[in-house]
Amino acid sequence: FDALDTVEAILIQSREWPDFVTSVFASRNPLELPLIFPGMIDDGLHCEIKLGKNRNTGVFLDMRAGWFWVKAHSHNKRVLNLFSYTGVFSLFALHGGARRVDNVDMAANVLKIAQKNHQSNQLHDGCSAFYKRDILKAQRWFESREPYDLIILDPPPYQKKAFQGWKDYLKLLDHSRHALAEDGTMLCCLNNPQISIDEFKHDLSQHFGDHADLEVIERAPEIEELDNSKGLKLIAVRP
Template sequence: MQVSKLPIFFSHVSDALYNAPDEVRRLFHGRGRVYPGLEQITCDWVDSQLLINVFKPVEEAFIEALKAGIDTLSQTDSWCAKGVTCAAIQHRYLDGAPLEVVFGELNDKPIVIESGLKYQLNIGRNQNFGLFLDMRLGRDWVKSHASNKRVLNLFSYTCGFSVAAIEGGATQVVNVDMARASLNKGRDNHRLNGQNLSQVKFLAYDIFKSWGKIRKLGPYDLVVIDPPSFQKGSFALSKDYIRILRRLPELLAERGKVLACVNSPQVSGDFLITSMQEAAPQIGYQSRLDNPAEFSDIDSDAALKVMLFEHHPETT
């Protein structure tokens, strides 16, 4: 990355900050490669805090210029108008992704709002703080299409899709994730929103060893699949995704929908379409959801792909 490009970063952050809603938001997305020389930096607005992530090693001069720019930004009208309480840099390229506070005092467990729903975050303990902001429109879609639906949420993480589904009127959501700690955070997210936990199940399962148990709780009107691109020992997108798609016909109700996601820049949206045609031809492709405008990317196939499918068993 280039020190000479940091004025562009701060200009965009200042404008985005001034116009930011009172919700969690990405303010600058260098990883979309729209801003040459700033490809490995992002900035998020999180409960009156600016969280800047640097993803690849940079020269010390870059970090020093970044800190100086934060100091200058702290004296602007945008900063004062929004009441910024903290600015921090997370060095994602270092072991443990350490967080360096450069202004104010960090609230490492903020409760944030997205589309009117509350989520508990955990900043600085992990690379990800508990909510993937590029999936905002996916959660919005689920909320608006969940009424009276039974929903299966695979790789549920902290259950953002589940919270959105219950808010949208889902009758039941089944969350499946190997990480019990993430499911516990998901349970907290449901409680934050005053939702009825009797409508929600939290299954700390290895999906590939638990299809029978998952199937018994169906059939499902909507299945959400949002896996990691790679998880050592448990999931490799290129070979394991199709194993999930093959199971969908036995999980879905007639006309049931699938929201399938891929967030690897090496895999295009066509991967999901062709894999579905091969694994479950009775489940047809419908459309691709837009990503939030703040996540603009010079290559749509390198960005998050959120694809919608529908089950038509009569086509088998």
């Protein structure tokens, strides 16, 4: 710790579900939690980080490969970011040249943070919008949209009363197809440690049929899992 001049504190969080405990392992000065600060997530991009009192910190670092894939595939595209949380996917899409990104989440508090993230990155010039919707009950909203070239699906694997696992994922896929352009792409994300990447790919193939093109996006090399086949799964689907 003494050799790391830029480090002011080390926090360790035990995340046994459903409880979690944050401990201050070392600190140069007294700390009051939560710590809230802008964290760099790419050259020229940052987002609000909140550490210490909540399970969710404002950013999921294991999604790095997905962020950079979106940045590389967003130029001049209309993008729909579902379960958008604090809008990090949107930041990368706009940084990659997207002409429009619509962010949808059912939690107003995280949408406010997403708006702040866009403003602080100077990415709020009419190219992004934020909608509070219960996504699984918004089929008419999907059908009313101008088609999107890229739709990002990043739901929780399970959330009581909000998202009930694979049956709701299938509903999400069906809703999204109503809003997808004819030659569009869906980025399907799944963070369920009970399901392997091969099982996820098989389930998507069963749903879309053999004609669909499925591209598995490899996780960032610095993100390691106890079982690398069952960590975060990212598959780009071109129906």
